[in-house]
Amino acid sequence: MKGPLIETLARHGVTRRTFVKYCATLASMMALPPAAGRAMAEAMAAAPAASKRPSVIWLPFQECTGCTESITRSHSPTLEGLIFDVISLDYQETLMAAAGHQAEEALHAAMAANDGKYLLIVDGSIPLGLDGAYSCIAGKSNLETLKEVAKGAAAIVAMGSCAAYGGLPKANPNPTGAVSVADIIKDKPIINIPGCPPIPAVITGVLAHYLTFGSLPELDKHSRPKAFYGETIHDRCYRRPFYDQGKFAKTFDDEGARKGWCLFELGCKGPVTYNACATVKWNGGVSWPVESGHGCLGCSEPDFWDAGGFYKALSMPADPLKLAAKAAVVGAAAGVAVSFVNRGKKSAAKSAHEKTTLADLEK
Amino acid sequence: MPLDAIPVVIAPSGLRAGELSGNAPPLLREIAEMVRRLLASGETSAIDLQALPLTPADLEWLREQLGEGEIAVTLNADGESSLDETACPGVWWITHHNPMGAVVSAFIEVAFVPEVVKAHPEDVVIGLEHLELLISDLS
Incomplete structure (x- = not known):
């Protein structure tokens, strides 16, 4: 078991046994057989993560920031946190230091530098009523922004029930005409991580899978990863x-x-x-x-x-x-x-x- | 307001979820089968205790049945983990805790030595380098 990730973790003072323990627990969470923990540890350790951190862009639409709260409250510092260190979170309004024009610049710089390769995370639903005027960022409607950023994404993660299904904004009588990401984007792989909010480990688990295998995990009929949403x-x-x-x-x-x-x-x-x-x-x-x-x-x-x-x-x-x-x-x-x-x-x-x-x- | 004005009675301790579900006894057969496989082919295997509908009482019953062995290993890695041999050699009861002490996962592993206990060759190499550094400091 050797590779860039295990070296990155070692620099953070994480030992191999800690990593094996983490993978055993992660496999248990993902309802995988216990033996899968070891396989994951080996695959993840060897993943080419540290040298070129995958770019992640996180867009917030009609949401309550509960999904961001969920992931940031994952009792840090943890291995989940460290795994976050091996991605490059290039745009996240709530967490990033930049604001205003600088934030928008960061977004467009990341999009240009990683065209076709970045992972897009969306939380919140997209309002279609009044030409999308119900929710705008930087003078653009959420609909416009989503279409623009989705174009260059390798895949889209719809985080939380709002992005995945429309969620609370879509609840009757749906005053803003809210829809889900999948209602708008039809030509990109979309993975739904519903929940109000989703469990932090599920969020990091999906990211870990993406880092490990360079692909998205197996999905169910609602485009949810079967590993976490496979059983009631x-x-x-x-x-x-x-x-x-x-x-x-x-x-x-x-x-x-x-x-x-x-x-x-x-x-x-x-x-x-x-x-x-x-x-x-x-x-x-x-x-x-x-x-x-x-x-x-x-x-x-x-x-x-x-x-x-x-x-x-x-x-x-x-x-x-x-x-x-x-x-x-x-x-x-x-x-x-x-x-x-x-x-x-x-x-x-x-x-x-x-x-x-x-x-x-x-x- | 006096406490007895609240119409909620505290349940006697141990009553909540303190019942046997009947799901634990079949595990003994499964463990026996795993031990047979270990003897026959050396194949190690594990049961994820959190993946099964077991009540705390079930787990207690199972732990009691399997008994206490001679070896108890404590692993300090991102919280404490205990790897305890049961009275049946080769059957280990493994509990992983997070740094706050909460149980994050629990397994029964059937192996001569649990996988995580063995030192990894890469780590042994690092240890050797450290030893060599100590020796070079001696002169």
């Missing part, structure tokens, strides 16, 4: 055994909730949500939504904001094992089948003066 939250959830045993929390303060039972009936979207929260977790692996007692909102799925209510239970499947196959349909018609059940529960609860769940209240 539900399938990887530590509360899954309770689901299988039929043990559900019925309210947020009942015995089941305190015992950490499954949050399915409280509206958890885990069964139809493909993301890595259950394994990678948040805040440096401290916890994640389900572990802190709240169901998954499904933020890495298209139009999660309009999917029918965070506290409405998904349609109860007859056979739990077939849930994944039904996922798309369930997602679209979330809660339709249970609406009758919930309605019944609501009136029953009223008459019996029992506790009413949030899901009952929403129906």
Whole structure:
């Protein structure tokens, strides 16, 4: 195991064993078999990263900067941070020192110097209403900027649910006419890293893959890397055994909730949500939504904001094992089948003066 | 406001997720198969413990079943890692922590010696250069 990257890391005081440990953990996060960790360590160490750092341009559109917050809060200094040192982040409005004309100059200099080779990261959706007047940078609409910068990109990473699907700006009634990157750019490879925000390790994992193999990882039907979005939250959830045993929390303060039972009936979207929260977790692996007692909102799925209510239970499947196959349909018609059940529960609860769940209240 | 006005009762410790899911016992068979492969062909293998739906109680049960061996290795690299041999030689319980002490990954590795413990030849070369430097300083 030798190469420019391992030498760069060694200069930062990172030993080979640290790197092997990091790759083992990264492979675990990416749901790869344990043996893949070693293969990754060898491939990444040998990647020609240090000598010519790949140029990365990061464009912010209609966004809240949450995605940038996510990646910069990845408990630095870490190996993720060091891997960031081996790319050249040439334009990132929030992080760069330059502003105004200097920033725009940096952008155009990077575009000219790396034409056809730079990686473009986009966060935020693109408004089409009023000829794009809802969001402009340097006197240009986001639509114009995206088209101009995308032209010379080797590939585009749509970071966060807004860039990947339109996200919150696109939520009904979509006042700005927001669309995703893929709605506009049709002639470049696009990789979606949805999430609101995406997990920092997923962002760096995709970049690591790009550095390692010089290509983008395998993608699913929503153009998400299968490594991180290959399985549902539900399938990887530590509360899954309770689901299988039929043990559900019925309210947020009942015995089941305190015992950490499954949050399915409280509206958890885990069964139809493909993301890595259950394994990678948040805040440096401290916890994640389900572990802190709240169901998954499904933020890495298209139009999660309009999917029918965070506290409405998904349609109860007859056979739990077939849930994944039904996922798309369930997602679209979330809660339709249970609406009758919930309605019944609501009136029953009223008459019996029992506790009413949030899901009952929403129906 | 007195505390008992809040209608939330603290659960007795150990109750939350403290139940056996029944997912741990089959792992013993898988580990046995991995050990057989190690003996037959020298092939090493590992189980990613975070990739399986195991409760903390399951992990505790499994750890107890496998028992404690004679060797415990501590690796200090970007946080502490423990590589503990179980009572079954060749079966190692590996836990990687980050610098803040949180568990970042955990594996059961079946090998004569876990891969990461062995010194890499490149590092040995650097060590040798250092030794030679020390020797040259002697004269």
